[in-house]
Structure formats: structure tokens, C-alpha cells
Amino acid sequence: MTYQRWTLRTANTSYTVRLSPDGPWAELDAWGPLGVEDGPSALDWSRRTHFITPADAAPAEYLPYGLRPFTGSELVVRGPGEDRGVWWEFDGAEESDGGLRLAFTDEVTGLRTVLCYETVPGTDVILRWTEFTATAELRLERLDSAAVNIPVTGAARLTYLAGQWSQEFQRTQVDLPRGTFTIGSLQSVPGHAYAPWLAVQDGEAAQSAYGVALEWPGNWHITAEAEPGGTVRVRAGRVPHEGAVHLAPGETLATPRLACAFSPDGLDGLSRVWHRYERRLSGDRLHRPRKVLYNSWEATGFDVEAAGQLELAKVAADIGAELFVVDDGWFTGRADDTGGLGDWYPDPEAFPQGFDRFVADVRALGLDFGLWVEPEAVSPGSRLHAEHPEWVYRVDGRPARLVRNQLLLDLGRTDVQDFVIGTLDRLLGAHDIGYLKWDMNRPPTERGRPGAGPADLVDLDAEHVAGYLRVLDHLRAAHPDVTVEGCAGGGGRIEHATLVRTDVVWPSDNTAPLDRLRVQHGFLHAHAPHVMSSWVTDAPGIFDPRPRSLAFRFVNAMCGVLGIGADLRAWTPEQRAEAARWIARYKEVRDVVHHGEARLLGTPDDPTCGVQYDAGDRTVVAALSTGRLDGAPLLPGRPARLRLRGLDPAARYRDTATGTSYGGAHLLHHGLPFAWSAEHDADLVVLRRL
Template identity: 35%
Template sequence: MSSLTPFARLDGDEFSLVLDLRADAAEPVYFGPSLPMAEDLASLCDVLRRGLHASQPDRPAPRSLLPWAGHGHLCAPSIVVQQNGRPLTLRMPLVAISQREGDLCLQHRDDALGLSVQIELRIAHGGLVEFSTQMQNQGTQPIGLISLASLTLPLPSWATHMVRYAGRWSGEMQQQRLALHQGAITSASYGGRPGFGGGNWVRIETAGTGELHGDALAAHLAWSGDHVLSVECNADGDATLTMAARLEPGEIMLAPGDTFCAPRALVAVSAQGIASLRHAFHAHVLGAVVPDTAASTPRKVHLNSWEALAFDQSLDKLCALADRAAALGIERFVLDDGWFAGRRDDTTSLGDWVADPGIFPEGLDPLIDHVRRSGMDFGLWVEPEMVSPDSALYRAHPDWCLYLPDHPRLTQRNQLVLDLTRPEVSGHLFACLDRLLADHAIAYLKWDHNRDLFPLAGKSHAQVVALYALLDRLRAAHPEVEIETCASGGGRVDLEILERCSRFWASDNNDPFERLQINAGWFDFLPMRIAGNHVGPSPNPITGRQVAMDFRAKVAMFGHMGVEADPGGMSAEDRQCLAAHIALYKQWRDVLHAGRLWRLSPADAGVHALLAMHEGRGIALIAQTRQAATYDEPHIRFPGLEDDALYRVALLPPYCEKAKGQLSQARTYAEGTVLSGRALRLAGISLPLQYPETAWLVSIERGADS
């Protein structure tokens, strides 16, 4: 007979989670807005419990946080183990709970097998709930772990739809809204990283949920390797969300006394629409995840050399490019791929991390000194986890890559993957990077990862853990250096790697039409402050689309702004336009990067509208990407303001020349007009958005007396 208390609750500032423990399991019966502390939990759990129907076990299995097979659970089990190649049948009841303020720990145990599973629920910064799950082998025989879910969450009855984030290279984080149905909606990655599909991010909601209304829940698996995500609906209409690291068979063997810690999962819940979830995740990322420099220091405008020069590098060309960058107001010059020994194309030299003497006969310092004299700091591209078969490193150590004996060593992008689990490999990489950072004034590393991991060689999980250790060691030695996580764009972006990185590269695709859509997905979870967002060339090298500088620059302002194009190839008018937007970004980046982010109505498929609001100041981007269905688009309305306060509303120059002549009150918009927060929320403003490639910047500033 269990001595557990019958109920437990976890309360944040704005939510309550109630667990029914009467069936020796942790069964969530309520997860939503805060309940009174005096709430009768027994009555609440009783009125929410369903009666039996004709086709159920006599004692229905509870919808618990740890379902296991063989107990009548109508969903996938949270835990699968084996011994000597045979599956083990578990009985894993809840045996103990402990609770402190903001923390609830649930202990499950199978006495016959000597296995225990602990699930800890902790209120994290921003009002998220962090789920941490670990399994320990307390028996006498080794046990093979096939899977252990980081999160198994029975979903509330209001859950009818999910938004998942699918995609591909150059088209990441595309939002797909699906109605839940009987069966499973599943996504997984198999390349040793989360991949371009974004399947470790998900939102659950009602049919009518919007920006400011409706029930919704968002979840994330903080893991930089392979994952599995599933939303499964059973025949009773119950839906369950499961998130887990995907493990290779035989990869995790637990000897007696060993413990396996699953990656963390984070969950936010809202009864006031999607915006509340966004704000909770943004607050969590800036307050508890990214390094302090990323959360507090101004985000410098970058120029990356890739689209300007690619492999066609020389000291003279790079210095001239740096001069052109400084003239625009650029604050950081980043030397991309092509700087190291023998690297003339993408077929060679990865792993040989010394400056090419043909380009830099005196090393990197002459370029770095030139960049710093120009008023910029210096950043450098590296891809430490990879090796070219045509490299000095591979010729010296062909066994340092991930491979299977007697199998061909298949390449991707002419690369193999270094086995970071080998201490000599990680030690060598640390020595190379440490030497670069110790010998040169390098403020930033663009850490790229351009290849899937295959073969995994039974080391998928261990490779990710070894990567974290390498990054931790490097950051401890050089805490002032900022690191960007890049994996051919957004192929490896999660909150675990962002604990070690100051920003992420959202996509290799700088086409502003595509970036608006890509960024919309990322901004559901991650703040603009850490999202690399650059002005690319026109025509765009990926889409071929030609886009005016005014539109490219306005879109790039809403993120961590940069330039990935050669200013020398721009017209004087484009350079002037770009410089004006860079100056505007510097003027407003405190608001862009510290403010709450709102998505504005209308939610027309062709209109992308965002507002960042901070301490009474706001800046909005309203961008039209296709021809409007009507001559006059619906008014743009602004949430996030104080109803009774007065705000000065103005359009920020430079204006889109194509649409400027259609402004109904050009002088009023230029000088600014004063409206109440209520009027801006309920009525809004009218802007000409008839043409594709039209973008406006709107400033909203609260009056001093408001």
C-alpha cells in the first residue's frame, strides 16, 4: 500500500499543474492558469475523472507522466529496456515524491529489475516548466536502454491542433498546423543533429487559438542530437505529447550503479494565446540560457565575407572589403571559409586550422590589425567537427573520423566527421582553437557544422555530449569570445547548445521574402537578439530573386543584423540606403532586443507584421511579400500597449519609394501623430500595402505624461 500523498501541485506565477497520485502514478489532471491555493484537489480530480466504458481494463491505466508497456496504457511507453538482447517487462509505480518551492521530484521504481526513474519538474525562469528525467540501474546486471522519454505529457482536453516546424536546408522552421487525429503524428531526425525540420519544437492549441486568445502549450527538447517527437491520440480521444532523444540500438548500456540522464524538456502553457508562450520562452532564453554577453551587450552589426569573396581571398581584397564595411557603420568583420592552409575550394583542408601562407604570409594579424584600426572587431569561421579526406590531419590520423570497419567512408560536402568521443581528437581540436584565440584578437567564432553524422557508429549520443564538453572547455578558457551555432543554417539550434553560444544562424537563405517566413518560426521560441539576420546580395544566390535594398535592410533589422554582400558591388544609392538602416538599427536595437515581440494583425498570408515594445518605446515592421488581394489592406492594429496611455506614432525613414506616394497622410506620418493605446489596439492605422516588396517601419513612443 502506497504512503504517497493523494495529490500534488506545482504553482508558477501564472499557472498551476495538478497531479492525481492515487493510482501510484503521476497523472496530470489540470495544467493551466493559476488555481486558488485553497482549491479542493480531491474534488477537482474527481470531477475531471471519466467513468468506465465497455472496452477498457477493469482498472484503467492512468494517463501518467511515465506510462510503461504491459499495464494497459493506450500510448507509446516512456521507457523501453532490454537485457541480453531480450525486452524487459516493467512495473514502474510511483513510490515517493519530494517537493520544495518551485520543484517537484517523482520517484518510480521496479524492485524486481532494480531500476528507478526519477522525473523532476522545476519552475524555470520565464515561467516555463523544466522536465528532467533520469534512469538508474540499481540491480546486479547490465541493462540496455532503448529509449527514455524526456517528456511524456498527457495533453489537456482542449488540445485539438498542433503546430509543428518542418523544413529543409534554406527553408527551415516552416509552420505546419495540423488537426490532431487518431494515431500518431511523428517527426524524428537521423543525422546526429536536430536537422532542418525543427522537430524538437512544437505548439499544441485549440482550433480558435490566436495571438491574444485561446488555450495553447509550447514545448521544446533541449538536445543537439537526434530526437523523436510524437503527438498520439488513442481511441478514447486522449492525446499525449512525447519528446525524446533518439538512441541507436545498443548505444546506451547501464552497468550496475550507472545513471542515464535524458535531455531536458521545457514546456510553457497559456490561456491567453500564442504571445504569452513566445514571451515566456524569450524571457527564459535571455534570462537563463544564453551566455551573459549575448543577453546584455549590444548586438554588433556584422559583415561576413562569404557572399563577397567566397574562396577568392587575398589580404588586399579582405582589407578593401573591411574598409567598405566600416564606411557603412559595420561593427564586426567576419572572415568566413577559405582562410586556412590549402583551402581553395570545398574539397580540401578541413582540419588544418592554420592561416594559409599564400593568403596571409605574416599570419592573420595584419588583417586583424587593419580591421581593428577601422573601428571593428574581428570574427572567424571554423568547422572543427569535420575533416577533409584531402587534409594533413586526415593523412596523419585516418582513424580519427567516425567510421565502420570494412565499410566505405562516405562523404557529404567532401567531408567526414571527426570522432569527438576520442579524447585525443577533442584534445587536438581544443589545442587548435585555443591557439587561434590566444594568439589573435578574435572576438567571435562562427562555428559551422555542414554535414550529417553517418555512420553514427553507435556514438550518436556520446558525440553530442563530447561536443558540449569541447565547447565548455573552450568557453572556460576564452569566456569573452562569442560563438555562433551554425549548421548549414538552422540545422542545429536548441536550448542546450545555446547555453554555449551567443547567437544562431537561422538559415543560409538571406532572401528577405523567405527569411520573413523562416524567422516567424524561430521567433515563436527564440528572441531576435540572438537570431543572425543579414542583408544578402541581389539577385539572391539561393532563390535568384531580385529585391530592393530598402526591403532587404528593413527585414534584416529585425534580428541580429548583419550584411552578407559586397558593398563594392552595390550602387551608391543602395549603400546610402543600407547605411541609413544600419544607423537606424543601432538607434533602436535596445528596443528590438529587449522588448516583447508581438505579431500584429492582419494575419494575411502576404503580410508579415511584428512589433517590439520596451519601456514605452516600440518599433514595428510591416512587410508585404505578394500582391494584395484588395487595393486596401485591413488596418494594422497594435497589441502590447497601455490602453489609457498616449503614444506618438510615426513612420521611420527611409521610406519605400514605390509605396510612398500612396500614403494618405504623408506629412502626419512623417511628423508623428498622437493616439491612445486603446485606439491603436482596436482601430489601428492604415498603410499602403498593395505592392509586393513593400515594407514600413513604424515607431510608437509613449508620451512623458502618460
Template identity: 60%
Template sequence: MKTQWTLQLRSTSYTVALEPGHRWLELVAWGPRGVEHGPSAFANRGAVHFITEADAAPVEYAPRGQRPFSGADLAVAGDSWWRFDGDESTEDVLRLAFLDEVNGLRTVLCYRAEPGTDVLCRWAELTNTGASALEIERLGSAGVSVATGPAGARLTYLTGQWLQEFTRRTTVLPAGGFRMESRFGVPGHAHVPWLAVQDAAVDDGPAYGVSLAWSGSWELDADIEPSGLTRVRAGRLASPGPIRLAPGSRLVTPELALASSVDGLHGLASVWHEYSRFLAGPRLDRRRPVLYNSWEATEFDVSGERQLELAEQAAKLGVELFVVDDGWFTGRHDDTGGLGDWTPEESSFEGGFGAFVDSVRALGLDFGLWVEPEAVSPKSRLYAEHPDWVYQVDGRPLTLIRNQLLLDLGRPEVFEYVRGMLDTLLTTYPIGYLKWDMNRPPTERGRPGFPTADLDAEHVDAYHRLLDHLRVKYPDVLIESCSGGGGRADLATVSRSDVVWPSDNTAPLDRLAIQDGFLLMHAPHLMSSWVTDSPGAFDPRPRSLRFRFVLAMAGVLGIGADLNRWTPEQRDEAAEMIALYKEIRPIVHKGQCRVHSGPSSPTAAIQYTMDSMVVVLAWSTGQLTGAPLTPGRSSRIPLHGLVSDAVYIDAEGAEYSGAHLRHVGLPVEWTETHDAQVVVLHRS
């Protein structure tokens, strides 16, 4: 019987094997192809005292009964023990089954190598073959072992809060544990279900990462194991729990994506970017248009006259898409009403909403709309007719957050209502872009009459099915994922969306830090970024309009400022920057992206490379050199991956050798007024 399996990825491999007693699966090797040929760097070579063998082993996935002390991936009431029950692999998926003969729980551990990438996806499929219901208290997707040394693990993670999402943090874990989670019904602003692990003794050595494809509540932890390796566990939270698995029922965990690179965090980010492009598939070739969003200019005061005025200004700048944000529908004069009643406020648009949309499109602009399908206002027709459609607990009062409630999307009638509403909007009006927002976490997570319903899973499943429906029925409509900013940026959402809104914070230096973290996790073609006049919430230092434009050009360019307040000079500069962006957009969205230095450096810079073209975006973030008033030298940006003996020419005709750009660096000159730069290099 075969007892060891190797999955080959683009340049790496992942090898697992049954332990001698066939009680669990262990990791043998993970890294560049060929590392599986030799003794395992993960295996425990010592005796165990006061713990079980599984507690010291690099176990891939184990129930609490078998791994009671070091951390189990699955916790079932009454505990569980299992043995190998067969190889059920298909052409594309490694499927290894384990069976608990006492309680009937059958678990299949699944592995899929994503074609053309160094990403491996893992999940578990659980079936209750017994006669009694099982209660699942913890539902991990996978256990992931990393062979760190005596110094422990260096963990890089993304954290923050609303207006400060995706903040890059690093901590060294010499012993003990690390934990992140979200109970918000979405991945949330505070933590992101993404983690990178490196050996703490090596400066930016090989990096190993995980990213959870789950749009609901989740948990992720890392522990230094008894043998010294670092083990990460990630999965959905049983919220509200426990999860009941009835006899004959089947449950599939969310997928956990694993990635590795010998080139440190830069290399790991490249692997994740490659995976983002893989998930986009043919839609990667869809143009992500330069958009204008009217929210910051008008907020809830939406009228056709004012919106058209802004659309005319935007069209003159070269904008390609006009998006009307919150406030376009019946009863939405402020944040206390209207949600759920997705009918345009016809009286606000001369000639009606349809005529307004046609007028926007007549300017040469595509048309987009903001929606928040999962929310409902107590002051709405929908809530008056269907108060039972919101999450609630019998006998308990409802809690308002942002003056709204959350629809129980797992109820079939609610799902059908939302799908019908979206169909009506998209078939009645020529809408080419939909901004899907979600601003309200669940509080009273109950459904009267269904005390054991798996509400979080049902909500997420309905949300995914709605996005899938939009993809299939309206393939030309671009979808933007938003959740009060960057609260819903998991891989499951990203695989069904075209762009992601990382944060409601558009201030220049604040946003630079947010985008620095976002690009560790996702590729630039997903990163929607606006030019606005908003001051910084955390770093209020002013920056030029050019700085704001170059910053927004690092992903999918948008504008959210009140264009009527811009001077003619600002509009001229904006038109020039938009024209430049359109020239470099293919390289930004499809080229290899490398963040050279972040917001804490005096010069922050990102390099994009595709074929013989290199684009560098750079920003002055710190103290100036003092030149020309005092002695000083040019700031330098060492570039990556260039051909040493090739010649690179910029737009001004200056020539550089690849060796110079790699080892000396691209020179940039900063002044008080010149604080951002776009450099385009062509290899001759």
C-alpha cells in the same frame, strides 16, 4: 504520505499526483494559477476495455510494461514495471522516484520551475541498481498531456528542408498520431523539436508547447489517447541503439521544456521569448554587433587584400564586426580539403594572418572567424595522421558527404584536439566572435572496439562541454550556432550560444517565412539575419534593398552582400538603415515581440514594445490596394498591448491614441518601390 505536488510558475501552475496504487504519476492540472483547485480535467472517468488503466490515464512517464498499448515513454528490453520509491525533492527540483524491483531499474522523475518564467523543465534520471545490464530501446524525456476535446488537437510545428527551415505548419489531429524525428546527429533542417498543441474546436485558444533541449538525434510524437486527451512524448533517439545501461550506471535524459499560455500562439511565443532571455542570463546585456560576413562576396577565394577592401567598405557603413567565413585556413581552396587543419594560410595575407587581423581591428571593427570543428577533409594533414578519429564501421567503406567526414568527438583524444585548436586560435589572435558550423551528418556511426558505445550521447556531451569551455575561458567571445543554416537550434545549443543562424537562405520573401517560424520558438536577440543580394529559391519576387534591411533588422543585423557591387546610393541607404537599427536595437533585442501577420498576409508586421517605446517593422508582401490610381484605403496594422487613452507620436510628429492603434491600426502606404517600413512610436 504526500501524494500530490504543485509547482508554481510565474503565472501558471503544474500539479501531479500518484495514482491510488502508487504505480505511476498522473497530471492533475496545468494552466493559470489556481486551476488545481477542482476536479482534474485530465482524469479518465470511464471503464477500460482491452487496455490497461495506464493506457487511459494522463500518465506523466511510464515504461512499456505498464503502458503497453497507448505509447510508453521508456522501453527496456524485457519490459519494466515499477512502483513509487520515495520523494527525494530538493529546494529547486521536484524529484519523485520509482523502482522496478525485478530488473533493478530506478527512475527519478524530475521537475524544475524556471524562475520568473512560465516554463517547466522535465527530465528523468535512470540508474541500474540490478546485477545485469539493461538495454534501453526508447528513451523519452517526458510524457505531456493536454486536455483537448472531441474535435481533437490543432498542432503547430516547424518543418522544411535546407534553405526552408522553420516553416510554420498547422494540422488538425482528430484521431491517431503525429510524429517528427531527426536521425542526423543534430536537430536537423527537416523538423524542429518543438510543438504547440491547442484544442481544435477553439480558434487560437489556450496553447501548450514543448521544446527539447537536445543537440543530437531526437523523436517527438503526439497521439489522441483513448480518453480523448492529447499526449506528447519527446526525447532523444537511441541512435545507434539500443543504449546499454551497465550495473551501477546512471543515465540522464535531455530536458524537455513545457510552456503554456491562455493567449494562444502569440502568448506561447512570448513565454518562449521570456525563456530565451532567461537562458541568456547576463549575456543578454551583451551588444550583438552589426556584422559583415565575407562568404557571399569571396567564397573560398580568401585573400587579405580583398578581405581588407570589404572591411573598409563595411566600416564606412557603420558595421561593428567583420567575420571571415570558410577559406581562411591551410588547404582550403575548395570544399575538398583543409577541414581539420585549422592553421591560417599565411601566404594569403600580406604580413601574415595576425597582421591582417590587426588591420581589420584598426578600422574600428571587432574580428570574427568561421570554424567547423567537428568535420575533417580526407585531403587534410589531420586525417592522414589520425584516420581512426572519424566514425567508421569495421570492414565498411566511408561515405563522403560534402566531401568531408565527421570526427568522433566522443573520443577523449579528439575532444582534446578540438579544444586545443580552439584555444590556440583564441589565444593567438584577438577574435571576438566565433561562427561554429556543422554541415555533415553521421553515416557510419561506429567506433571500432567499442560496439556498445552510446555515440550520439557522447558526441553531444563533448559538443556541449566545448561550448561550456568557450563560455568560461573566453567570456568576451560571442558564439554563433550554425549547422548548414538552422540545423542546430535546440534549447541546449541556444543556452550556450549568443546568436543562431536560422538558414543559409537570405532571399527576402523566403527569409521572411523562415523568420516567422523562428520567432515562434526563439527570441529576436538570437536571430542572426543578413542583407544580401541573393535571389529567392522558393519565392523569387524581387524586393528593395530597404525591404532586405528591415527584414534583417528584425533580429541581429548582418550584411553578407558584395559591397563592391553596391552603388554609392545603395551604400548611403545602408548607412542610414544601420544607424536607425542601432537606435532601435535595445527594443528589438529586449522588448516584448509580437508577430502580427506573417508572409502570407499582404502586409507582414512585427511589433516590439519596451517601456514607453514601440517599434513596428512592416513589409509589403502581396497585392497593392491600387491607390492612388483607383479607390483604396491605407493598409492597417492593429497593434497590441498599448494604453488606450495614451498618445503615441511617430518620428514625423503624427499622433495616435492607443485606442486608435489597437482597434483601427497603424496606417502604412505601400507602393511598388516603397515595400518596407520602420515606425518608431513614443508614448507621450
């Protein structure tokens, strides 16, 4: 049997698509390590069907309702007054260097659908998305980005990142022998409950892992279905507001991109694929050192005034911080969370000698200066709301609910976007600000825009996303030297569209040591260390209250981009001296942490876990004790061991602090030894290959 076939190749993988011999659709032929396409397809099937159609059983890349009526489709379309359904024909392929476009047309609806593929150089990521062009008015009730087919021999092991506010990115697993699994968000952001990321393995013991991540900071879903023929089919895409998107004649609409990845080295290897991809997303900005940050929020809350902030800044500078960020509370009317949002002017009472003098005093300490903003929010009592009540999301005749005592601006409006851009330009142009923390603390509730026409014709979710990205793109272009941090009540809006436009993100508002360890463990499965902002604070545990040392808090925070958020005025001289030592050590290794290959060693459920970073001839190991710390050394026992990975077994490695030398095989087989105690529950080891 002959059919058209195309293969996309990344650094280490192949992805082969073919035209199906059974109908007018494309289907996956092979996906895995280079050369996997050389042989009969592992997704081929007997073509015997009962009560379903061949399209329902096929490992199709993308199919509309009409052709695939029973087992789930990626596209549901109807014209005015017409029944749902598209029946298309293949209309040609375009190949380019690292790219592929497969077109399908339906004469009845006039819809042209193009399946788009693009490899990302230097990575093992393939981007997929779909483009629609209409010749007549159409209603798209479902418009997924892609479908991904993964062959399995038994129950599929799904790994996803779940949680809630202050408990984001919890690595969670479920086995799916048959049936449907769905995660998503209708909060206009990815949300705290689930990350738009999923990994699939062929059972618990599978060595390889497949993964998808959706590039979309609005409403979304990822759905995995274990189908009868031994395939897991993953569909992913945005979820349109009001249940549909209208496509006008002559209009072309592109879906969000779905990043698809494969690693033969399981979840840990898959994480490194995502890390390499995100380092590429950072571009030249990757090589700008992420400065050691001090943020004053947990020390002062809304009680922001120049003298107290400068006192904190002086101590922060003394221990080695490089950046001072004033969080919420710096602007007029912001004595608490009931007012001020929208009126973005420094409070003259808080800065009696002027805000510029305050910034200059901070910078005179050798610190860069940063500021917190929440540009999508407005307080009901603010001047902005009094002047522009029409700028908030609302539904005529319905009460406007307050979340965190605030409303949400309709960022899909160009006048609101222009206001936000003008506000940020004014702040960054008038004051010497080198760091901007963009926060969002409430999702839209009454999602309407009175006067904009029929509600079902307005794509509010996509318009908000477009406005958000327009503002971030402007910040990048107009203020390229400003570092931008993304935050949404912690980790509520973290995905690739945000990451490519920001420098760091804030995974969670929870900074307690053992709680934060679990957040970061899950986060590093999907995202790179150089984007993970993490603070050292005095916060007690919310979910795991067991105490941990200051060293534990520092080593944990040093696994990403180090920050400090504790009230340094309350620290003893000994604590400040210890902090200064840790910050100095971090500065020596942050290039390895941010640019190196990261390996997750164990999990927070193990008595000892950690992260290993390798770059050049250096290996950095952040080791943390999560188990009981009593008993030792009164009772006999051996040191805990953390087995390293990826080293040369024939090489030798020297601990730069102690001078101890290890053979690579020893570190791989036995591991690094750690003698934990209540006073010593974390360590940072730097090994240099001899």
C-alpha cells in the same frame, strides 16, 4: 478519494501532479493559469476500460512498458536474457523550492526511476527530465524525457516547424482528431526537416496554447497521440544510437530536459514565453550588445585574400558595421570545398604580410574581428586525416561516403575533443579574434567506431553530444569575451542546449527577402529575437522570387541580430548611404528588439505583416509588404493597416519620425497605416508612449 498531490507554480501558471488512484504512477491533475488546480481535474475519466488497462487510459506523467502495454510507453527496459518490462512501485517524493522528484522502483530489474521537475524563475517554463539508476545491467530500448498530457474537446491543432535546407522553420499545422503524429531526426543534430518543438491547442479557435521543446542537439523524436478519452499525449526524448542504451550496475543516467510551457494567449503568447526563457538562458551575456556584423562569404566565397577582404572591411566600416567576419576559405588548402578542413592555420599566400597584420588592419578600421570554423569536419586530403584516419566515423570493411567532400570527426572521442579544444585555444589565443562562427555541414553517415567494443554497447549519439557541449563549455570558460555563433548548414542544430552556450544562431543559409521572412516568422514562434542572426544580401529568392527593396531586406534583418553579407563593392553610393541610415536606425532600437516583448503581427501569407517589440515607453514595429505592389496610387484605395497589440488603449503614442500621434485604442482597433508601393515595401516605426 484521497491521494498525494503536488503543485508547481511559475510566474503565471500552475502544474499539478498526483499519484494515480488506479496504480503506481503519477498523472497530471491540472495545467494552466494560476488556480487552475482548484476544482475537479479536467483530465479525470470514468475508469471504464475495454481491451485496455487503466494505465493505458490514464494521463500518466511517465510509464514503462509492462505497466502500460498498449497505448505507448516512455520507457522500455530489458535485462540480459530477460523479457521487456518494468513493474514499479512508488518510492517517495522530494519537494524543494520550485522542484519536485518522484521516485519509482522495480525490485525485479533493480531499476530506480526518478521523475524530475523544475520551474524556471521569472518564466512560465517547467523543465522535466528522468533519471535512471541500475543495480544490475540493463538495456534501455526507449528512454523518453517525459510525457505531457493536454485535454482537448475535439481535434487537436498541432503546430510544428518543418522544412529542409534553405527552407527551415516553416510554421506548419495539422489537426489530429485521432491517431499518432511524429517528428524527429536521426542525423546526430536536430536537422533541417523539423525543429524539436511542438505546440498543441484544443482546436483551431482555442485561445490557449501548450508547448514543449527538447534540449538535445542529437537524435530525437516528439510524438503526439490523440487518445480515445479526449487527451493528447506528447512523448519526447532522445533516440539512442543502435536502438538502446546500456546501463551498468551503480550507474545513473539522466535524459535530456524537456521544457514545457503554457500561455492563455495562443501561439503568439506562447512565443513570448519561449523568448523570456531564452533571455534567461543568455544570463548576463544578454546585456552585451549584439554587434552589427559584416560577413564576406557571399562577396568572395573561397577567394579569400587580405587585400580584397580589407576592401570589403573598409566599406563595411563606412556604413556602420561593427564586426567583420571572414567565413570559409581563410586556412591552408582551402581553395574550394574539397580540401583544408582539419588543418586550421591561416593561409600564408592569402595573408602575405601575416594573419596578425591583417587582423590588426581590420581592427584599425574600428571593427571587431571574427572567423568561421567547422571543427567537427575533416577533408580526406588534409594533414589531420593523414595523421589520424581513426578519428573519423567509419564502419570497418565499408566505404566512407563523402558529404560536401568531407568526413565527420568522431567528437565522442576525448582525443578528438582535446584536438578541437586545442585548435580553438590556439586560434583565439594567438590572434585577436572576438567572434567565432561554428558551422557543421554534414551529418554522420557511416556511424561506427572500430575497436571500441560491440557496437550496441557504444552510445555514439550521446557521446558526440557530450563532446560538442564540452567544447562549447570550454569556450565559454576559457574565452568569455568571444561571441559564439552556432550554425549547421543554416538552422540544422538549434535547440536549448546549444542556445545556452552560444550568443546567436544562424537560422538558414537562405537570405532571400521573402524566403527569409517565412524562415524568421517560424523561428520567432520558438526562439527569441536576440539569438536570431539575419543578414542583408543581394540573394534572389529560391522559393519566392518576387523582388523586394533594400529597405525590405534591412527591416526584415533588423527583426533579430542585424548582419550584412552582400558584396558592398558592387553597391552604388546611394545604396551604401541608404544602408548607413538603416544601420544607424537599428542601433537606436536594438535594445528594444533584443530585450523587449515581441508580438507577431499577421503571417507572411497576409499582404502586410510584421513584428512588434515593446520595452518601457517605446514600441518598435517592423512592417513588411508581402502582397502585390502594383496599382497604387493610380487606383483608389486605403492604406494597409497593421493592428498592434498589448498597448494601453487609454494612452497616446507618437511616431518619433513623423510626429504623428495615435490613441492606443486606435492602434489596437484600426492599426498603423502604411501606403505601400514598389518603391516603399517596408518600414520601421518607433512609437513613444506620451
